[in-house]
Amino acid sequence: MTRMSYREAARLALAEEMRRDPRVWALGEDLGRGGVFGQYQGLQEEFGPERVVDTPISEAAIMAVAVGAAMAGTRPVVEMRFSDFALCAIDELVNQAAKARYMFGGQCRVPLVVREPIGMWRSSAAQHSQSLEAWYVHIPGLVVLAPATPADNRALLKAAIRCDDPVVYLEHKNLWPLEGEVPEAEEVAEIGRARRLRFGNDLTLVSWSATVHAAAEAAETLADEGIDVDLLDLRSLWPWDKEAVLESAARTGRLIVAHEAVRVSGFGAEIAATVAEELGIPVARLGAPRIPVPYSPPLEAELQVTAEAIAAAARRLLARNVGGRV
Amino acid sequence: MTRMSYREAARLALAEEMRRDPRVWALGEDLGRGGVFGQYQGLQEEFGPERVVDTPISEAAIMAVAVGAAMAGTRPVVEMRFSDFALCAIDELVNQAAKARYMFGGQCRVPLVVREPIGMWRSSAAQHSQSLEAWYVHIPGLVVLAPATPADNRALLKAAIRCDDPVVYLEHKNLWPLEGEVPEAEEVAEIGRARRLRFGNDLTLVSWSATVHAAAEAAETLADEGIDVDLLDLRSLWPWDKEAVLESAARTGRLIVAHEAVRVSGFGAEIAATVAEELGIPVARLGAPRIPVPYSPPLEAELQVTAEAIAAAARRLLARNVGGRV
Amino acid sequence: MNGSAAPNLDRDRLCRLFSVMVAIRRFEELALEAAREGLVKGAIHPSIGQEAVAAGVCCALRREDYLLSTHRGHGHTLAKGADPFAMAAELMGRRPGTSKGKGGSMHIADFTVGMLGANGVVAANIGIAAGAAHAVRLLGEARVVCCIFGDGAVNRGPFLEGLNWAAVFKLPVLFVCEDNGFAATTRTRALTAGPGPLARARALGIEGVSVDGNDVRAVADAAEALLAEIRVGGGPRFLYAETYRLMGHTQTDAGAYRPVAEVESRWRLCPIARARELLTRAGLSTEEIAALEAEARAPIEQAFTAARAAPWPEPELAWMDVQDLGAEWPVTAAEIRL
Amino acid sequence: MNGSAAPNLDRDRLCRLFSVMVAIRRFEELALEAAREGLVKGAIHPSIGQEAVAAGVCCALRREDYLLSTHRGHGHTLAKGADPFAMAAELMGRRPGTSKGKGGSMHIADFTVGMLGANGVVAANIGIAAGAAHAVRLLGEARVVCCIFGDGAVNRGPFLEGLNWAAVFKLPVLFVCEDNGFAATTRTRALTAGPGPLARARALGIEGVSVDGNDVRAVADAAEALLAEIRVGGGPRFLYAETYRLMGHTQTDAGAYRPVAEVESRWRLCPIARARELLTRAGLSTEEIAALEAEARAPIEQAFTAARAAPWPEPELAWMDVQDLGAEWPVTAAEIRL
Ligand SMILES: Cc1ncc(C[n+]2csc(CCOP(=O)(O)OP(=O)(O)O)c2C)c(N)n1
Ligand SMILES: Cc1ncc(C[n+]2csc(CCOP(=O)(O)OP(=O)(O)O)c2C)c(N)n1
Numbered sequence A, B: 001m002t003r004m005s006y007r008e009a010a011r012l013a014l015a016e017e018m019r020r021d022p023r024v025w026a027l028g029e030d031l032g033r034g035g036v037f038g039q040y041q042g043l044q045e046e047f048g049p050e051r052v053v054d055t056p057i058s059e060a061a062i063m064a065v066a067v068g069a070a071m072a073g074t075r076p077v078v079e080m081r082f083s084d085f086a087l088c089a090i091d092e093l094v095n096q097a098a099k100a101r102y103m104f105g106g107q108c109r110v111p112l113v114v115r116e117p118i119g120m121w122r123s124s125a126a127q128h129s130q131s132l133e134a135w136y137v138h139i140p141g142l143v144v145l146a147p148a149t150p151a152d153n154r155a156l157l158k159a160a161i162r163c164d165d166p167v168v169y170l171e172h173k174n175l176w177p178l179e180g181e182v183p184e185a186e187e188v189a190e191i192g193r194a195r196r197l198r199f200g201n202d203l204t205l206v207s208w209s210a211t212v213h214a215a216a217e218a219a220e221t222l223a224d225e226g227i228d229v230d231l232l233d234l235r236s237l238w239p240w241d242k243e244a245v246l247e248s249a250a251r252t253g254r255l256i257v258a259h260e261a262v263r264v265s266g267f268g269a270e271i272a273a274t275v276a277e278e279l280g281i282p283v284a285r286l287g288a289p290r291i292p293v294p295y296s297p298p299l300e301a302e303l304q305v306t307a308e309a310i311a312a313a314a315r316r317l318l319a320r321n322v323g324g325r326v
Numbered sequence C, D: 001m002n003g004s005a006a007p008n009l010d011r012d013r014l015c016r017l018f019s020v021m022v023a024i025r026r027f028e029e030l031a032l033e034a035a036r037e038g039l040v041k042g043a044i045h046p047s048i049g050q051e052a053v054a055a056g057v058c059c060a061l062r063r064e065d066y067l068l069s070t071h072r073g074h075g076h077t078l079a080k081g082a083d084p085f086a087m088a089a090e091l092m093g094r095r096p097g098t099s100k101g102k103g104g105s106m107h108i109a110d111f112t113v114g115m116l117g118a119n120g121v122v123a124a125n126i127g128i129a130a131g132a133a134h135a136v137r138l139l140g141e142a143r144v145v146c147c148i149f150g151d152g153a154v155n156r157g158p159f160l161e162g163l164n165w166a167a168v169f170k171l172p173v174l175f176v177c178e179d180n181g182f183a184a185t186t187r188t189r190a191l192t193a194g195p196g197p198l199a200r201a202r203a204l205g206i207e208g209v210s211v212d213g214n215d216v217r218a219v220a221d222a223a224e225a226l227l228a229e230i231r232v233g234g235g236p237r238f239l240y241a242e243t244y245r246l247m248g249h250t251q252t253d254a255g256a257y258r259p260v261a262e263v264e265s266r267w268r269l270c271p272i273a274r275a276r277e278l279l280t281r282a283g284l285s286t287e288e289i290a291a292l293e294a295e296a297r298a299p300i301e302q303a304f305t306a307a308r309a310a311p312w313p314e315p316e317l318a319w320m321d322v323q324d325l326g327a328e329w330p331v332t333a334a335e336i337r338l
């Protein structure tokens, strides 16, 4: 194990994959100077401007180029800078990348990774703070990943680059400096497996990305109160680890899903609905209110799904005088 | 009551609103020749090319122009031709139209209507068949409507045009020729109210857009079997009629949501999750599998949520030896 | 095919171009017929009248070159060498179709001949073509990428972004704007400001030429010359070809928004008729020309006959080729849905 | 302000332009200082070195004219007449901010003076500006719309779509490309193919001129001349102004990707210093100029002092101004979330 940051883990993963496979390349704005968050630092020096490509401010072209380049035998890693700007390239991602393999009857594949830094961070306001994972999960053809730790950011990014289908890769802006243990050995994650952070029999708590850390804090608080939370970090949103979630929920009899994205029609709804359909146990969801992200800190704070809010929701769910399987 | 088609009802609604309010105008490709589905027939003749504007193939500009024109005091009705092409203008809709009022602290409003014909229709394949209502419902700032009948297409389009915030207006391509009774009097719908098609106490069935008709057929079949379905056409997806759905679901003790869109992370998940959270009753969702829409009729048929599938799901839900409130 | 831009009276070449045009015409006629009979359910966009662009440009490409096209792409695809039977079957949604019936006309593609797809989204292939060319460069391949789009496409953002990209990275792409006068039911010129597509390309750093798109020899000459420049590393080039869409936008559009006289006068400029004249001048007899035509048509007619008899795809096929990880399967679906 | 394009030695006009530039410079300095102190939490993009474009263009606008700007929009907004206190408060996320603290620097807007917003998405305002102009036309108003964007914006699709739109519909828009040499950390020229932004505009049917963007008088002259053409129904015009970004891209960017010598040499072309020279040549004494500067700075300094003391928005404000129908409210949210 080595200690490194979420940022450094991502950088390392990309460097390792680029060394391993000459077809892997990265494209995006300002990559030569390390990218907006330093997550590409040093890569252009190592791999040259042909494989770490500085692009014009042309999000639609960046994505379209990646689609064409993937169809033509390379494995592009697309940097979208802020996930919000990916909205300038949605036709390219959803109507082209996600569908090409299918529309062409399997004649081609589109092995690309779209990196989209998500989430609220330093008063970035409405056009630089979104988390739209629910959108991507809804689109056939896409794989959707959202690492919460340095180790996962290394292992999942490597898996994403090796995936033969388009992957939407959501890194949380608040996590870049987060330090954690990363295995010495080159680990490639198995996509679709949740990670259990804590074992418990009282309540299942499912989360992903930065909210995992609030969830872990809430679980700790609840543990002090004698409530044992089974905490799962989903990591992969499509495919998602239905088996793990259902096993846990069936065992605990209660489910809470917590995410940073807007609660209404968020991906929490899919998980809660699935668990409700399959198990009929009490469920609850936490997410941001349906509000664009405001700039001012006290306003931004209104939208945050905090450890306190998660713990409170858990207490409320446990207080319901129902439970177990229906 | 007059009999008219869904197409004609929409045409009439727009004409009435344009007569009433000189600030209302329409823009999109080929509108002068009636639009792709004839839903603009005769309007350029009546209102002139300045108010029924033929545009270049510039979806991003069409939407952006509508945003600017709405901010500057007019009420544009945007035609996107096929909902799929709205993906070429998603930044303009989601990052601009939906957020402007909020980002600017209420200094402006963006009263525009985006018309997006949705759904599978005549082997239109993956890039001309999508239903992405779940996306729009997830975006703060947007109102989302999806009429299923001629009467609603008239009353809701009028309400949409009078709404002071951006409205995503989803018309189903298969419904254009559908005939139905439309009130003689100029009706403006109250946005956010579901319509009850059938009263029953055995099961709540919630649907919208074209699937409402399959749901009605299923309800009829089930009635013959002695199962009384409470059938709600949501019509408005944001805001949605939570009160009506919860009242019904509490009464029947069982909920099915059926929609044409992809089931995974579809808007059915939001409704099912809400009902599960609030009532803890058995829920089920029907939607398309997570597959791009294929061209060939026997393949396309695989994706359809049919009356038979809805009826079968209802029987299955009723056969579960649980029910009522938990 | 020599790289010269000068008029070329080479009979064989002209015969080949002529045959390709005739084949395309026949394909479109039979596709329309099949559509009338309800055998083609989805929209088709016939390219009747535009065959010279397809033949002139695509015959100048090598098999290993990539081609990207539009919703009106039957002609380009045939000229690139795709199997007409598989194409006809695709239009009818049959199992042996190029995309197993999953794509239909707007998503015609044949990767075995380097045809990377039509596209249902106007202008979307421009950036994708730049990307294919970027891959060609990265992989050190010798291919050229050809991207054909309509006059309507020059008003979409991807035109600017894709051309700028190709120019900045000096990529081997031939952009071809096939101007048939219309974007659906609208005359494109009225909604296209400035001096036109070629001027736009030049402002984006891409040189090119303008040709009479109904003169197959002129198109072929221009395409060959531009491709030669691209092949030696000259970067992207632009070909602007003016032609005319003789039919409606789709099989259900009568094209009534234009005067009958205009369409009639344009029929007189039909590129196949004009090529026939060139062949006559090159010394072919009426019988020889008729024989060429019959020979070109026959495989197309056989293709449609066979396609009409081709099997439907198995419903399970709907579930395949979505993605490897997280694919849903019929068994799951049946459970979910019933 | 007369509409003449000829050099204008009018002292008063020059004094006004100078004062506006000095005010902008001071605003940016104090914004950076507040950011260093942690009082401005979100990103700010200082326009130091680019004041001549803001002053020259925006002072040529009338109050009723509309202005749309970019993420680097403080200067434009001030020059259009916005209240510096409300702007400073917005940067600090305070209640009296132009957007009640909900937008911050990248969404600065003041509709009371026709400033319809900065934008956090590069090039997004180009189409929105065309739309505002379309509304002006439909409503029969006499306003002009001015849209300022950076050199990086000319590589995004909305540039093509928005300019083509304005040209096709002959709308009253002045497009201003403020070329400061950089798009974030990248030299824009290397990634912009062809002869440049003005040539692109011309290819899209829009005439315009190029000016030294550090010469406030030249900018003002050009803007006034173009606006006069627009006001008489001439359709859209394009102003290309070359300047230089003297600071980093944001408050946290040291701009280390460019040689110190380059930046130093550019400081010597500082538009405020150059305007000072013009004032001297126009007969103002050093003291008079110093007095002008002090007078221009004072209200900015007061604004920041007041903004620092301004109250935070009430948390409930987060829930307001989302939309009328279907708005969620704190009470609901509290229930949902706890
Ligand atoms: C982005 C987008 N907008 C609109 C359409 C609908 N549409 C299909 S073809 C067409 C006209 C295209 O004109 P042009 O590019 O000249 O090609 P042509 O049909 O003339 O071959 C339009 C508007 C589309 N497919 N994609
Ligand atoms: C669509 C989009 N892509 C990327 C960004 C990130 N970004 C913000 S400012 C900027 C540089 C813009 O350069 P330019 O247009 O020249 O304006 P300047 O910053 O020089 O004033 C970039 C890339 C963005 N805001 N929007």
Ligand SMILES: [Mg+2]
Residues within 6 Å of the ligand: C150, C151, C152, C178, C179, C180, C181, C182, C183, C184, C188
């Ligand atoms: Mg055309």
Ligand SMILES: [Mg+2]
Residues within 6 Å of the ligand: D150, D151, D152, D178, D179, D180, D181, D182, D183, D184, D188
């Ligand atoms: Mg710049």
